[in-house]
Amino acid sequence: MKFMENMLFKYGDGKVIRILHINRVSSIIYVIDMASNRWAYPLKMDELRHFQEQSDIILMEEDIYCRIVIEEDLSDAEKRKREHAWGIVKYILDNVETEEHLYLSKYREPAIKEAMQMFKLSYNGVKNLLIRYWHGAQTKDSLIPSYHRCGAKRRDRISGNHKRGRPRSGERGIGINVDDKMKKIFKQALNRYYYSERNNSLKITYELMLRDAFVKDEVEQNGVKLPVLMDKSQLPTYQQFLYWYKKLNNPKKEISKRKGTRVYQQNYRTIIGDSTQDAGGACGSLWQIDSNVFDIYLISSMNRDLIVGRPILHVVIDVYSRLIMGFNVSFESLNSYSGAMVALANSMTSKKKFASKYGVSIEDEEWPYCVPLRVMADRGELVGKQIENAIQGLGITIQNTPPYHADYKGIIESAFSVMNSRVKPFADGVVIKGKGSKERGEADYRLKANLSIEDFITIIIKCVLFHNNHHVLTDYVLDDLMIEEGIEKIPIQIWNHGLKHRKGKLRILPEEMILSHLYPIDQASVTARGVLYKKILYASDYTLKNEWFQKARIYGSWKVNICYDPRDLTCIYVMDEGEQGVLKLTLLDHLMKYANKGIEEIEQMAKHEQKVDEKSKERELQVKVKLFTEIEHIVENAKRKTDSEREYDKSKTQRLAGIKENQRNERLLHRTSESKRTSIVEMPTAYTEEPEEVTDDLSIFFNNDGDYDEE
Incomplete structure (x- = not known):
């Protein structure tokens, strides 16, 4: 592994060091302990490499010690103190011959003493500035005062007996604290009077709250009971109410309740971006997504005799490199949310497994993936509440073009045309001249369809790989550095050049996280x-x-x-x-x-099985009706025979008596008849003697007591 300045390494005991300077001639690395106020100290490069190979230290991927600041958010005091501290550090840097001398005490100490006299500082004051500079990755912003760590920001202070906040001036009493009970009153007042279509002002809301919750008595005047407010020292001030309104207010709720949900959705939703085409000069900075009905008719993968119509193709393209990041083929509607989300998920994850399902073997270098910063759509599938989850979870900004402005996404619009032109000359079932109907005497091109959705996806994968790795972008304008390095106008070469010279490495997120947000x-x-x-x-x-x-x-x-x-x-x-x-x-x-x-194929299989079942059930019903008639006929014959042989002079008790004995006799009779039938069936054809006469008299099988005689 190649060591670089500002790398962070963590020991097993939790100690973290930062590399400050590397002398590759002497193989000495100067590091600093991030948890102490100790000067930087040297380590041998081989020693550090040995620690890493033995896993005694690990490289920290994320630099948690660098403070990321926005210049506009800094106060004048922070900027002033930063410039003063930077002047001291720069003075010391300028007063050592080489950067390495800054880490050697015999060269560093004279420079520090000069800075102490120049800026009227103590030794520890100068030392603390240098160590802060080193801890913060040797950047100017590391010298900004850590005001953001002061106080209890975004935490409510505990309400005690003493009044919080600044004292009142020129007013009676010291005022009251806002506790949980008071905050509940504030919330109720906001919900009742402020978040409503009446559009009451905050001042009116505050006054109505006082009338409802801070009345000590009522006086009757002209038959009307009038409220009397508590003493002013016992009332919350409007400034307190305003402070807690700002902390408790939900802007979405405020706009939706006061102006209507439609106004919020149209004018205030955070997912709406501007409709620019600026790619930010880097890979993955801006993607374009669109869908189109492909000019070909497909057949069912389950039954190739069934024509299932034209597929919807969603394509995602990186604006900077013109690389096709991913796609999706489905039979969803044209502006389907699910179709777009699957295409985005395909673009943000590895395609090796996806391509292998269709018999295409690729490497990630042939078809890269990442998580973009922005995605531009055309007010179709990416407009609505469903996309908010993806934005918040994956950190993506959605930009939507104005209506009727397909030219804002000319890159992806032209991609559909090119894709169609590459498939049409060879495939059957393609739409001829964009027509949806045939003229008299003309063959119906739909009847020639022979590609299933799997065949079509395989073709699209091949087309995408060709576009990314071999297609020449004639109209692409190369910059000076591209020309100098001999970069060809091929998307993958432009992509790799952008990774090398533009904005570092791309954002990669776990596949499960991407799928859970987009699928x-x-x-x-x-x-x-x-x-x-x-x-x-x-x-x-x-x-x-x-x-x-x-x-x-x-x-x-x-x-x-x-x-x-x-x-x-x-x-x-x-x-x-x-x-x-x-x-x-x-x-x-x-x-x-x-x-x-896919879900469409499974639904087709279910419909096919349902049709087969319906035909089978139709035949079943016909045979079942016949069965019912036959059963009914047998029952009628049995009933007729029973009626002819029944002794009607017997009582019910006599008929029900001896059922068990009757069953036993019937069992013996059944055995005899079965034995008789079996002996006749198994009798050899050459047997000429007369068979022994079988009597129907059952008395020979019973003894004198009426029990069955097995002998």
Whole structure:
């Protein structure tokens, strides 16, 4: 591993050091302990490398000691103190011959003494500034005073007996503290009088609150009871009410209640960005997403004799490099939210597994992925409350173009045209000349369709790989550095150049986190047979270990929130399952016929099975009617025979007596008849002797007591 300045390393005991300077000639590295006020000290490069190889120290990926500040947010005092401190540090840096001398006391001490005399500071004052400078990655902003750590910011102070805040001036009494009870009164007043269509001002809301909650008595005047307020020293001031309004107020609630939800959705929603096409000069800074009905008719993957219509293609393109980041093919509606979300999820995760499902082997270098900063859409699938979850969870800003301005997304609009032009010359079932109907005598191109959605996705993957790795962007304007390095106008080369010379490494997030935010969300049922979704059952080691299905059998089923990939229902993901986060469930073994199939295919399979079942049930009904008639005929014959042989002079008691004995006799008779039938069937054809006569007289099988004689 190559050591770099400002790297942070952590020991096993929690100690953290920062690399300040590397002398590659002498192989000496100067480091500083981030938890102490000790001067920087030297380490041998081999010693540090040995510690790392033995895992005694680990590299810290995130620098938690660097303070990130916005210049406009700094106060004048902070800027002034920073400049003063930087002047002292810069004076010391200028008074040592080399940077390494700053870490050697015999060179550093004279420079510090000069700074002490120059700026009238103590030795510890200068030392503290240098150590702050080193701790903060040797940046100017590390010398900003740590005012942000002072006080109890964003924490409510405990209400005690003494009045908090500044004292009153020229007013009677010292005032009152705002405790939890008082805050509850403030909230009730805001909900009742301020968050309403009447648009009362805060001042009116405050005064109405005093009338409702701070009355000590009532006086009657002209038959009307008038409230008398408490003493002024016992009332909260308007400044206190205003302070807590600012802390308790929800801007979304305020605008929605006072101006209406529609106004908030149109003018104040945080997800609405400007409609610029500025890519920020870096990879992953701005993506464009759009959907289009592809000019081809597809057939069913289940029954290739069925024509299923034209697919919807969602494509995501990186504006800076023109790289196609991902796509989705579905039969959803044109501006489908789920279709767009699956395309974004495909763009933000590795495509190796996805491509391998369609027989295409790739590496991540051929088809990169990342999480973007901004995504530009056209007021279709990415307008609505559903996208807010992705924005908040993944830190993405959505920009929407104005209506009727497809030119704002010219990059992706042209990509659809190019994609169609590459498929049309070879595929059957393509739309001819953009027409939706045929002329007289013209063959119907829809009848020529022979590609399933899997075949079509494989073609699109091949087209994307060609575009990313070989397509020449004729109209792309290379900058001077690209020309100097011999960069070709090929998306992958522009992408790699941008990673090297533009904005560092890209944002990468865990795949489960991306899927849980972008995949369509639904509910599944935990049943005794498995987790049921779309009439398909799922399970996992976690669900079996935690006895989900046993509990469902005992206590009844319950609902769980899931997200899923509409293209492949082999797995679903249960969300918010305690510490597990996103829990992956897979199909049960006996339902693997649904593996690697999308939701549209599974619905087609269900419809096909339903049609087959309907035909079978029609035949079943016909045969069942015949069965009913035959049973009824047998019952009628039996009834007629029984009526002819029944002795009607017997009482009910006489008929019911001896049922068990009658059953035994009937059993013996049945055995005799079965034995007789069997002996006749098994008799050899060459047997010529007369068979022994079989009597029907059952008395020979019973002894004198009426019991069965086995002999």
